[in-house]
Amino acid sequence: MSDEILDEITASEYKYGFTSDIESDKVPPGLNEDVIRLISSKKNEPEWMLEWRLDAFRTWSEMIEPDWPNVTYNKPNFQAISYYSAPKQTKTLDSLEEVDPELLKTFEKLGISIDEQKRLTGVAMDVVVDSVSVATSFKETLAEKGIIFCSMSEAIQEHPELVRKHLGTVVPKRDNFYAALNSAVFTDGSFCYIPKGVHCPMELSTYFRINEAGTGQFERTLLVADKGSYVSYLEGCTAPSRDENQLHAAVVELVAMEGAEIKYSTVQNWFPGDAEGKGGVFNFVTKRGICERNSKISWTQVETGSAVTWKYPSCILKGDNSVGEFYSVAVTNKFQQADTGTKMIHLGKNTKSTIISKGISAGKSHNSYRGLVRVGPRAENARNFSQCDSLLMGNQCGAHTFPYIEAQNPSAQIEHEATTSKIGEDQIFYCNQRGIGTEEAIALIVNGYCKEVLNQLPMEFAVEAQKLLEVSLEGSVG
Amino acid sequence: MTDLAQDLLSSFVIAEAGLNGSKNLGVVNMRKEALDRFETAGFPTTRDEEWKYTNLKPVLKHDYKIMLKSESAVSFGDIKQYLLSNLDTYKLVFINGKYSSWLSESTHQSYDICTFAAALNKYPDVIAKYLGKAAPAGETFVDLNTAFADDGAYIRVKANQTVDKPIEILYITTDENGTSFSQNRNLIIVEQNAEVQVLERHQNLGTAESFTNFVSEVFAAPDARLNYYKVQNDSDKASLVDNTHVNQETGSLVHVGTYSFGGKLVRNNLNFYSGGEHAESHMDGITIIGDGQTVDHHTLVDHQEPHCYSRELYKGIYLGNSHGVFNGKVLVRQKAQKTNAFQQNDNILLSDKAKVDTKPQLEIFADDVRCSHGCTVGQLDKNALFYLRSRGIPKFEAQGLMTYAFASDALEYIKIPQLQKRLNGVIAEKLGINLEFAL
Numbered sequence: 001m002s003d004e005i006l007d008e009i010t011a012s013e014y015k016y017g018f019t020s021d022i023e024s025d026k027v028p029p030g031l032n033e034d035v036i037r038l039i040s041s042k043k044n045e046p047e048w049m050l051e052w053r054l055d056a057f058r059t060w061s062e063m064i065e066p067d068w069p070n071v072t073y074n075k076p077n078f079q080a081i082s083y084y085s086a087p088k089q090t091k092t093l094d095s096l097e098e099v100d101p102e103l104l105k106t107f108e109k110l111g112i113s114i115d116e117q118k119r120l121t122g123v124a125m126d127v128v129v130d131s132v133s134v135a136t137s138f139k140e141t142l143a144e145k146g147i148i149f150c151s152m153s154e155a156i157q158e159h160p161e162l163v164r165k166h167l168g169t170v171v172p173k174r175d176n177f178y179a180a181l182n183s184a185v186f187t188d189g190s191f192c193y194i195p196k197g198v199h200c201p202m203e204l205s206t207y208f209r210i211n212e213a214g215t216g217q218f219e220r221t222l223l224v225a226d227k228g229s230y231v232s233y234l235e236g237c238t239a240p241s242r243d244e245n246q247l248h249a250a251v252v253e254l255v256a257m258e259g260a261e262i263k264y265s266t267v268q269n270w271f272p273g274d275a276e277g278k279g280g281v282f283n284f285v286t287k288r289g290i291c292e293r294n295s296k297i298s299w300t301q302v303e304t305g306s307a308v309t310w311k312y313p314s315c316i317l318k319g320d321n322s323v324g325e326f327y328s329v330a331v332t333n334k335f336q337q338a339d340t341g342t343k344m345i346h347l348g349k350n351t352k353s354t355i356i357s358k359g360i361s362a363g364k365s366h367n368s369y370r371g372l373v374r375v376g377p378r379a380e381n382a383r384n385f386s387q388c389d390s391l392l393m394g395n396q397c398g399a400h401t402f403p404y405i406e407a408q409n410p411s412a413q414i415e416h417e418a419t420t421s422k423i424g425e426d427q428i429f430y431c432n433q434r435g436i437g438t439e440e441a442i443a444l445i446v447n448g449y450c451k452e453v454l455n456q457l458p459m460e461f462a463v464e465a466q467k468l469l470e471v472s473l474e475g476s477v478g
Numbered sequence: 479m480t481d482l483a484q485d486l487l488s489s490f491v492i493a494e495a496g497l498n499g500s501k502n503l504g505v506v507n508m509r510k511e512a513l514d515r516f517e518t519a520g521f522p523t524t525r526d527e528e529w530k531y532t533n534l535k536p537v538l539k540h541d542y543k544i545m546l547k548s549e550s551a552v553s554f555g556d557i558k559q560y561l562l563s564n565l566d567t568y569k570l571v572f573i574n575g576k577y578s579s580w581l582s583e584s585t586h587q588s589y590d591i592c593t594f595a596a597a598l599n600k601y602p603d604v605i606a607k608y609l610g611k612a613a614p615a616g617e618t619f620v621d622l623n624t625a626f627a628d629d630g631a632y633i634r635v636k637a638n639q640t641v642d643k644p645i646e647i648l649y650i651t652t653d654e655n656g657t658s659f660s661q662n663r664n665l666i667i668v669e670q671n672a673e674v675q676v677l678e679r680h681q682n683l684g685t686a687e688s689f690t691n692f693v694s695e696v697f698a699a700p701d702a703r704l705n706y707y708k709v710q711n712d713s714d715k716a717s718l719v720d721n722t723h724v725n726q727e728t729g730s731l732v733h734v735g736t737y738s739f740g741g742k743l744v745r746n747n748l749n750f751y752s753g754g755e756h757a758e759s760h761m762d763g764i765t766i767i768g769d770g771q772t773v774d775h776h777t778l779v780d781h782q783e784p785h786c787y788s789r790e791l792y793k794g795i796y797l798g799n800s801h802g803v804f805n806g807k808v809l810v811r812q813k814a815q816k817t818n819a820f821q822q823n824d825n826i827l828l829s830d831k832a833k834v835d836t837k838p839q840l841e842i843f844a845d846d847v848r849c850s851h852g853c854t855v856g857q858l859d860k861n862a863l864f865y866l867r868s869r870g871i872p873k874f875e876a877q878g879l880m881t882y883a884f885a886s887d888a889l890e891y892i893k894i895p896q897l898q899k900r901l902n903g904v905i906a907e908k909l910g911i912n913l914e915f916a917l
Binding site: 311375377390392393394395396397398399401402404405406408410411412413414415416417419420422 | 527531594728772812815825827828829830832834835836837839841842843844845846847848849850851852853854856857910
């Protein structure tokens with residue numbers, strides 16, 4: 001068994017790596033059916049997958065880019081993007097001294113270990129071998145339980161029946177503009193399947209999936225938790241990632257079958273643009289989960305990066321007694337814009353949802369919460385609690401709340417409350433009095449304000465996320 | 479473009495010829511421009527974000543008559559029940575959109591309480607100063623009203639005056655014109671430190687469908703005080719789009735209460751522009767509706783200056799297959815530091831087929847503010863219900879009492895006891911209970 005995995009890993013490294021001719025792996029910019037055929041053939045995909053992509057592309061061609069979010073940006077030119085390129089060989093540095101000192105300073109503040117720093121900045125290190133072995137041992141443990149955790153391309157080859165059954169069932173191809181685009185051109189992503197009754201013994205994280213060199217521009221994640229299983233999935237990284245792709249349009253689909261529980265945590269810290277608001281990543285993501293009977297999906301997100309964020313991790317509470325949760329901290333600083341929130345669609349009886357959203361705006365940024373709670377006519381005894389608080393720092397920023405509540409059942413109980421305020425001068429004064437500097441005091445207060453959400457994060461992330469908040473808000477106080 | 483929109487456009491020439499504002503060049507141009515904007519925009523559909531939950535198609539499909547005739551056969555006895563009894567008031571009564579002098583009681587003595595049509599001719603300078611200054615151009619129904627409205631109430635209270643009795647404004651529609659589309663306009667000017675209370679009501683006495691597109695422009699000068707009550711308990715043939723735009727200056731206090739119990743489709747667009755420091759804006763509403771009814775409250779409070787206060791409380795009770803919509807927006811501009819804004823919308827669905835869509839919205843650009851909103855959809859407390867029943871109060875009555883208690887918060891701000899009593903009566907009737915104790 002372990003030999004097989006080792007073989008697989010070595011093979012996969014070759015697949016993406018050193019010997020392939022980089023020139024021939026680039027597709028010229030532009031998007032048409034030929035490009036999609038090319039992507040599909042490069043990835044050696046089966047016929048049905050190609051058909052699926054082409055259908056998505058045809059749908060997308062007829063769609064117009066939506067403009068309802070509360071954000072302004074220059075619309076990307078979809079014909080100027082190259083939709084397929086094999087993962088690039090990043091320049092290997094010899095030591096950390098060659099790395100941008102600003103970046104190192106941030107790492108230090110985040111408390112990231114030296115080895116980790118080296119990995120993130122692409123410094124050559126011997127520990128890679130260790131990292132592979134660690135990953136291998138993880139793979140072994142997972143395989144023993146029958147858990148499938150691999151890249152999407154691999155899953156299409158190895159487990160086509162599972163992929164075919166679930167892909168696009170939660171986020172259909174024609175769901176929205178960016179989901180359709182993603183469906184047509186996605187190059188990779190993660191696939192995870194937890195068999196019946198299995199409690200996944202560890203936090204699954206893309207970090208341990210070593211054959212993934214870099215997250216693509218159009219990532220597709222599919223996570224299926226079979227009956228009675230449990231999984232906690234971590235995505236992203238607290239370390240600042242500078243990505244040359246400006247547009248990111250990912251799709252994440254979660255399927256929680258009867259009695260299953262999925263916990264999905266995200267920390268996003270992409271390049272937010274410079275101090276003048278130039279550059280920065282556009283993060284337009286469609287994330288959605290479907291809950292069968294007695295199941296539960298919990299989204300936790302800490303959003304600090306990207307110039308424009310636009311995402312609504314949602315739950316469709318289809319089965320009776322299912323539970324949806326959404327915990328979010330969104331921080332915007334400088335010229336960042338975020339329009340984020342969730343949708344809780346109650347369809348089954350006795351369904352419950354909780355929404356806790358904490359927005360912090362500083363600098364000249366705009367932070368919007370946009371949420372929908374819909375209780376269908378058959379959702380007896382549906383229950384929702386929403387709380388969205390906004391914190392404003394400085395008088396150049398904006399905080400907005402757009403909650404949509406649609407109730408069609410008399411037994412529904414829906415509560416929504418929202419507040420907007422600033423950090424009290426008396427709170428800061430209290431800290432100052434006790435020898436805590438203003439900047440530290442603010443970090444302290446912000447952490448307290450976000451506690452409800454940070455508590456939901458897995459241990460590994462929680463500490464880093466706290467520090468991340470501090471770093472993101474640095475210099476926001478005059 | 480809908481047939482109705484076509485009809486409106488083609489009848490403008492005839493309407494314009496008969497308009498008494500034709501002498502006043504500024505007003506004529508204003509009407510033409512407004513009509514041009516309507517021609518480009520047309521009626522809103524559910525694809526417009528502001529009309530997402532309210533579909534106008536079913537009420538706009540009728541073949542409405544646009545040029546309406548008044549009716550002289552309406553006697554005081556016919557309208558008495560829609561006025562407050564045992565209370566002396568000024569009265570402005572309009573039949574099919576035309577002023578009815580024999581049913582009204584106007585005054586020019588200390589303050590002007592007369593008609594919009596008269597003001598257009600008599601006070602061109604006041605009209606030029608105020609008309610169209612609160613209601614923004616570009617809103618379809620406002621534009622349409624600007625183009626056509628030729629009559630309505632005109633109230634101007636000069637500085638430091640308190641109007642000695644409330645003013646009742648009653649708009650009556652009869653069967654004289656068949657299905658009718660009426661457009662009237664109120665202009666209410668409360669000058670510095672003046673005070674007035676206004677009651678407004680629309681009533682369809684006939685059996686034919688009616689549609690009313692109504693605009694009120696309110697101007698509250700520094701330290702002015704206005705209570706404006708809108709009682710909506712029309713027949714199930716009547717639809718209403720009510721646009722109220724309130725401009726507030728420093729230290730003014732304006733309260734608008736909207737009590738919706740009737741009508742087929744009622745859409746209230748209530749907008750406050752808080753343009754002076756320490757201005758206070760109050761909005762209350764009770765909605766109790768049943769089968770086939772839709773009530774849509776759209777409110778906006780635009781805080782433009784520092785130190786202002788706004789309070790909003792809307793309660794909704796939905797029976798039968800009724801549909802309730804609430805969209806409350808609080809906008810705090812960058813300059814409006816120290817704003818204190820509160821918004822609450824509570825709803826109870828009492829039937830399986832009733833539905834409610836609510837969207838309490840905050841848009842905040844200033845950091846030193848206190849803004850909160852709350853919104854609930856729920857049921858009556860089962861324990862409280864049990865408590866009442868265990869004391870021998872029948873279930874139905876217990877439910878009624880609790881529902882009344884739920885809604886009555888929004889009545890507290892009413893300053894006319896007779897109106898409060900009257901509304902208590904309507905609520906009791908709607909809920910089918912006896913509320914003698916409250917009277």
